[in-house]
Amino acid sequence: MDEGSRKIKRFGEFMSSKRYGRSLSHLIVKGKTKSSFFRKSQYFEIHFYYTPVKKIILEIKTDGIELSDKRLLVNFKIGDDIEKVRDWCENNGHEIIFELNR
Numbered sequence: 518m519d520e521g522s523r524k525i526k527r528f529g530e531f532m533s534s535k536r537y538g539r540s541l542s543h544l545i546v547k548g549k550t551k552s553s554f555f556r557k558s559q560y561f562e563i564h565f566y567y568t569p570v571k572k573i574i575l576e577i578k579t580d581g582i583e584l585s586d587k588r589l590l591v592n593f594k595i596g597d598d599i600e601k602v603r604d605w606c607e608n609n610g611h612e613i614i615f616e617l618n619r
Contacts (some may be wrong), residue, residue: 519565521577524613531577540569540619541566541568541569541575541576541619542566542567542568542572542599542616542617542618542619543564543565543566543567543569543615543616544564544565544567544599544602544613544614544615544616545562545563545564545565545604545613545614545615545616546562546563546565546602546612547560547561547562547611547612547614548560548561548606548609548610548611548612548613549561549611550582550586550588550589551588553588558584559581559582559588559619560581561578561579561581561582561589562574562580562581562606563577563578563579563580563584564578564579564580565577565599566578567599567601569618569619572593572598572600573596573597573598573599574593574595574596574597574599574602575595576595577595577605587596589609590605591605591606592605593619
């Protein structure tokens with residue numbers, strides 16, 4: 518097996534989605550972006566799935582906005598600690614509406 522053909526799979530690729538979702542902790546953040554001169558503010562919802570023990574973010578799902586939008590001021594990514602998300606919520610005035618700790 519050569520190095521070029523080897524691919525590391527994401528966690529959800531080798532585990533069924535039903536079992537995948539049940540095994541992870543879940544955090545939902547709801548908020549509103551700040552308006553600018555040319556753009557209206559926009560409501561969004563972001564779902565974070567993270568490991569229960571080490572609190573590492575494994576998956577991020579967005580609704581209403583792209584995670585790469587500059588107005589979100591995102592300072593976290595997959596693989597970071599969930600505490601970064603909580604700090605981001607507090608600093609930007611977003612609301613944690615649901616948290617499930619496994």
